[in-house]
Amino acid sequence: MVAMPTDRPSLLPPGSSDLERAVDRASARVGDVAADLGALWNPATCPIELLPWLAWALSTDIWDPDWSEARKRQEVAVAIAVQRRKxxxxxxxxxxxxxxxxxxxxxxxxxxxxxxxxxxxxxxxxxxxxxxxxxxxxxxxxxxxxxxxxxxxxxxxxxxxxxxxxxxxxxxxxxxxxxxxxxxxxxxxxxxxxxxxxxxxxxxxxxxxxxxxxx
Structure with a gap:
């Protein structure tokens, strides 16, 4: 049986399988990872490797991997305004x-x-x-x-x-x-x-x- 963290009560029912409890525990650890969501959703501070995903999330219609970093950030920054006038x-x-x-x-x-x-x-x-x-x-x-x-x-x-x-x-x-x-x-x-x-x-x-x- 996989032990659950003592500082986090499980929401699983008593009859849950070992696999379910293992997944629950892994999810708990993921939840403890520090993440600055504000920075991730900001075109100016989002890590460059994650910028294409932010562009997708904001429905950026036009994207070229060969653009400069400045051009990519600018396109993401205006994405919402462009969608309003699309x-x-x-x-x-x-x-x-x-x-x-x-x-x-x-x-x-x-x-x-x-x-x-x-x-x-x-x-x-x-x-x-x-x-x-x-x-x-x-x-x-x-x-x-x-x-x-x-x-x-x-x-x-x-x-x-x-x-x-x-x-x-x-x-x-x-x-x-x-x-x-x-x-x-x-x-x-x-x-x-x-x-x-x-x-x-x-x-x-x-x-x-x-x-x-x-x-």
């Missing part, structure tokens, strides 16, 4: 600003003529030199994170516009509007990148196949 234009705009200051958000009613209801476009002008913002990986990251904070009823497209030699080409990846086009599907986590005209129509080859970005 699903609003302001939340999407704040997210885009963290990605790149050149990103523009245009809602359906701001276009001429107005687009399909409850849709919006995310537009990123890029220079002829390209750079990180011109890559498919950058586009996929924007689509992924915007999808997590946008209004549930809204659909959007991401367009990267390239100004080169006085002719504007637009290439974009769409995470769909209210309809399926150019082979995209609503749950596509890695949208293809197609060349589009200024009017948003695909640039095709002689076989009428949309031209896709390479590399």
């Amino acid at each position: 699903g609003t234009r302001g939340t999407v705009a704040d997210l885009l600003a963290r990605f790149d200051e050149l990103l523009e958000l245009t809602e359906w009613w701001e276009t001429v003529p107005p687009g399909p209801a409850h849709t919006f476009s995310v537009i990123l002008p890029i220079g002829a030199g390209g750079g990180d913002r011109a890559t498919a990986a950058f586009a996929r990251a924007i689509v992924r994170d915007v999808s997590r904070v946008k209004p549930a009823r809204s659909h959007f497209i991401l367009v990267q516009s390239l100004q080169a030699s006085a002719e504007q080409l637009i290439y974009g990846g769409a995470q769909l509007l209210a309809f399926v086009r150019h082979g995209f599907v609503a749950d596509d986590d890695e949208p293809d990148i197609y060349l589009l005209t200024e009017d948003g129509e695909p640039i095709t080859d002689e076989a009428n196949v949309p031209l896709e970005e390479v590399g």
Whole structure:
């Protein structure tokens, strides 16, 4: 028979098994471990190795293990405020600003003529030199994170516009509007990148196949 600590009466009934009493005793020891819950729930003082769990507990939608410690603590610190505004234009705009200051958000009613209801476009002008913002990986990251904070009823497209030699080409990846086009599907986590005209129509080859970005 496993003896119980004399300073802690057991709540188990007299007929409890040895295993039940052993678990009860182990739980008693765990309860004696000192833990500063206030520090653990504070983004500024939570141990860095436990910070991902605090982020999960506070429903942080966006998390990257490669962020700096300061960035991780900041994201956790604003988690509750973000959740209060989640699903609003302001939340999407704040997210885009963290990605790149050149990103523009245009809602359906701001276009001429107005687009399909409850849709919006995310537009990123890029220079002829390209750079990180011109890559498919950058586009996929924007689509992924915007999808997590946008209004549930809204659909959007991401367009990267390239100004080169006085002719504007637009290439974009769409995470769909209210309809399926150019082979995209609503749950596509890695949208293809197609060349589009200024009017948003695909640039095709002689076989009428949309031209896709390479590399």
